Amino acid sequence: MSVNIDLTTIWACIIAFGVFAYVVMDGFDLGIGILFPTFSPGIERDQAMNSVAPVWDGNETWLVLGGGGLFAAFPLAYSVVLPATYPLIILMLLGLVFRGVAFEFRWRNPRHRAFWDKAFCGGSLIAAMCQGMVLGALLQGIDVSGRAYAGGWFDWFTPYTVLTGLGVVAGYALLGATWLVWKTEGSCQDHAYRLSFRSAIATLALLLAVSISTPFLEPQYFDRWFTLPGFIFASQVPLLTLIVAACLFYGLRKKWEAAPFWLSLGIFLLGMMGLAVSLWPYVVPGEITIWDAAAPERSQIFMLVGVAITMPLIIGYTGWAYWVFRGKVGEDGYH
Numbered sequence: 001m002s003v004n005i006d007l008t009t010i011w012a013c014i015i016a017f018g019v020f021a022y023v024v025m026d027g028f029d030l031g032i033g034i035l036f037p038t039f040s041p042g043i044e045r046d047q048a049m050n051s052v053a054p055v056w057d058g059n060e061t062w063l064v065l066g067g068g069g070l071f072a073a074f075p076l077a078y079s080v081v082l083p084a085t086y087p088l089i090i091l092m093l094l095g096l097v098f099r100g101v102a103f104e105f106r107w108r109n110p111r112h113r114a115f116w117d118k119a120f121c122g123g124s125l126i127a128a129m130c131q132g133m134v135l136g137a138l139l140q141g142i143d144v145s146g147r148a149y150a151g152g153w154f155d156w157f158t159p160y161t162v163l164t165g166l167g168v169v170a171g172y173a174l175l176g177a178t179w180l181v182w183k184t185e186g187s188c189q190d191h192a193y194r195l196s197f198r199s200a201i202a203t204l205a206l207l208l209a210v211s212i213s214t215p216f217l218e219p220q221y222f223d224r225w226f227t228l229p230g231f232i233f234a235s236q237v238p239l240l241t242l243i244v245a246a247c248l249f250y251g252l253r254k255k256w257e258a259a260p261f262w263l264s265l266g267i268f269l270l271g272m273m274g275l276a277v278s279l280w281p282y283v284v285p286g287e288i289t290i291w292d293a294a295a296p297e298r299s300q301i302f303m304l305v306g307v308a309i310t311m312p313l314i315i316g317y318t319g320w321a322y323w324v325f326r327g328k329v330g331e332d333g334y335h
Contacts, residue, residue, distance in 0.1 A: 007301065008294040011073040012283075014307060015066055020272055022062035024175075024265055025318070029056045031176020033099055033124025034169060035195055036117060044188045045117065047329045049103070051183040054325045056103060058318055060096070065314075072303050076147060077283040077293035083149040084142045085134045085156050092130035098123030125169065132168025136161030139278070140217050144287040160213060167206035171268060173199040178261040181252075184329050196252050196260060204245055207271065211238065214278060218285055221278045234277045241270045 029052040039045045071078045082089060098119045106116035133156060140160050143151035177199050180192035215222045225234045248263040281289045294300065 007297060007304070008073075008290050010304070011069070011294070011300055012281075012290045014311075015069045015073065016272070016276075018062050018065035018069055020269070022059070022066055023268060023272075025059035025062060026056070027128075027172045027268070028052070028175035028179040028261075029059065030099070030124045030128045031172035031174065031199075032180065033120050033176070034128060034173045035176050035199075036121045036124070038195065039188065039191060041114075041117070044191065047184045047186075047188040048180055049106070049120075051180060051329045053103065055318075055321050057100070058321055061314055061318070065311075069303075069307075073295055073300060074283060074290065074293040075295055077288060077290075079147075080142060080144055080149050080284055080288065081138065084151055085137050087153065088130040088134050088137070088156060092127050092134075095123040095126030095130065099127060124172075128169045128172045129165040132165035133157075133161040135168065135275075136164030139164070139214060139275075139285065141286060142284050144284060160217070163206065163213065164210055167203070167210050170199055170202040170206050171264075171271075174203045174264050175261070175268070178264045182258045182261045193252060193255070197249070200245070200248055200252070200264075203267070207241070207267075211274070218278075220282075220286060224277050230277070234274075237270055237274045237277065241267060244270065 032048050032052060036045065036048065039048055070081075100123075102116040102120035102123065106113050106120065136158070137156035140158060142149065143155065174196065177192050177195040181189055181196055184192060215225045224230045244263055244266045248260055248267070251259045251263060279285060281291070283290050283293050295303075
């Protein structure tokens with residue numbers, strides 16, 4: 001598996017960074033939504049929502065970067081992947097709409113709060129499940145004829161995509177629970193510790209199931225993971241995942257606060273490294289490489305100038321927002 005550093009590779013890394021930033025930043029507030037019904041109405045739910053209220057809408061900037069960057073830098077991939085997953089994309093966006101509206105409306109009228117709590121949970125669950133199923137649909141392969149999607153409307157719906165969807169739901173729940181361990185106190189934090197243990201077990205079990213299933217989807221995947229010399233590098237990913245998972249459980253048992261969240265992010269990062277091992281350099285497995293899908297060189301240069309200006313600004317204001325709201329959320333707000 002060779003890597004040629006050129007303009008197309010740089011753009012692939014930019015989009016991968018955008019996707020990972022979205023998973024990291026929007027993943028934990030989707031996870032809080034998934035876990036929301038398990039918290040007691042009143043103070044616990046208010047603490048959970050307040051912990052992400054100042055930053056949740058900015059987190060979705062990275063989703064725009066990932067999707068918009070794919071359209072601009074790899075238009076062929078965009079024109080193939082989206083038609084293959086349109087139902088999932090539509091459901092995901094609707095879920096994000098319900099989740100976003102619930103953030104604003106649940107505070108307006110106490111009589112309607114139970115409804116908006118359900119919308120917050122349902123929207124988060126649907127969005128997370130759809131994101132995982134899109135990933136599964138991409139990994140299992142997309143039917144391409146010429147330069148267009150040639151499959152059916154429901155080719156994305158298979159046991160494998162359901163498995164990847166559940167894996168992402170569990171992983172987001174883990175991020176949400178460990179975020180609340182870090183950012184809350186009292187009964188909400190105690191409950192978050194218990195949820196962190198359960199969601200960590202579910203995440204690792206589903207990650208193992210997906211990892212066992214994936215190499216048998218494509219000969220390319222099997223060769224990358226089980227033949228030399230690729231095996232030497234690839235085997236480090238599951239080994240490091242086991243080490244990080246052991247540290248996570250140890251930290252939860254010892255009542256660490258910030259470290260479990262960062263260790264959970266480490267599991268996601270290693271998962272993305274595993275995806276890179278399987279997919280590189282294909283953007284549609286076995287069909288379209290990043291160079292096949294890339295926009296003209298002048299277009300990539302033009303967009304790269306814009307990204308070089310805007311991305312530091314996005315990172316800067318995002319970092320500032322998290323710094324301003326760096327404290328814990330108590331019963332009476334941030335402190």
